[in-house]
Amino acid sequence: MGHGWEHVVLKLFRGKDFTFTVTGAEQVTERYRRVHFTDGGLLEAIGVHPTMWVRLWFDNAGKSHQRAYTLVDPDAEAGTFSLEFALHDGCASDWSRKAEPGDTIEATVQGSGFEVPDPLPERMLVIGDPASLPAIDSLLAVAPKLPATIWFETTDDVDHELPFRINPDHHELRTVPRQEMVEGVKADLPKFISDPADAFVWIACDTVTTRTLTSYLLKDLSVPKHRVKALGYWRAA
Numbered sequence: 001m002g003h004g005w006e007h008v009v010l011k012l013f014r015g016k017d018f019t020f021t022v023t024g025a026e027q028v029t030e031r032y033r034r035v036h037f038t039d040g041g042l043l044e045a046i047g048v049h050p051t052m053w054v055r056l057w058f059d060n061a062g063k064s065h066q067r068a069y070t071l072v073d074p075d076a077e078a079g080t081f082s083l084e085f086a087l088h089d090g091c092a093s094d095w096s097r098k099a100e101p102g103d104t105i106e107a108t109v110q111g112s113g114f115e116v117p118d119p120l121p122e123r124m125l126v127i128g129d130p131a132s133l134p135a136i137d138s139l140l141a142v143a144p145k146l147p148a149t150i151w152f153e154t155t156d157d158v159d160h161e162l163p164f165r166i167n168p169d170h171h172e173l174r175t176v177p178r179q180e181m182v183e184g185v186k187a188d189l190p191k192f193i194s195d196p197a198d199a200f201v202w203i204a205c206d207t208v209t210t211r212t213l214t215s216y217l218l219k220d221l222s223v224p225k226h227r228v229k230a231l232g233y234w235r236a237a
Helices: 004-012 042-046 091-098 130-140 157-161 178-192 207-220
Strands: 016-029 032-038 053-060 063-070 072-075 080-086 104-109 124-128 148-154 171-177 201-204 228-230
Touching: 016 042, 032 091, 042 104, 053 091, 063 080, 063 091, 063 130, 072 130, 080 091, 080 130, 124 130, 124 178, 130 148, 130 201, 148 157, 148 178, 171 178, 178 207, 201 207, 207 228
Parallel strands: 124 148, 124 201, 148 171, 201 228
Antiparallel strands: 016 032, 016 104, 032 080, 053 063, 053 104, 072 080
């Protein structure tokens, strides 16, 4: 099955295609699933960086549909990694539920990148949700002893059981119900930003939440654009 105009555009911007093979899967929680893969040469060709993500191509009622996922525990020498799926209705979640060893899926890599903030902030400020948890875990591993405060959006009690890789000696996790996320984070952020030029804020929630909080940081708190890393991970229905 072809991947349509989206794939054509990615190829024009030098996107690289790979085929991943499933080696196993595990149900982390009722609503969260981890699938293991061999990388089809990805890591040797591209290398590894924090928060690295790929676009997977799924069959959605005969039409190609792409979704982005962050690599978990990439091992360049072994050529393996895992992906974690926050489960809901949709072709990507359906695919992950049925994935078995030997299954394959096509992927394209284009647009993923990360630069360590320079200078490092006194405290990293991280805002995300279950869809961005793999990226959050990867981000915290960049400087594991750097203090960090994480605001994490939840919609259900089971979200508290997700695989957070947090060191309680250095990381503060604040779970926030979805309906309170924007106003709760807005109320908290000024307490952590005494000098906007030295702040570093990473945001990856749904598109509307990400845009709202990014605008607040840039316009209301005067944090320089290069000290805010923001990406809308999904669109709320």
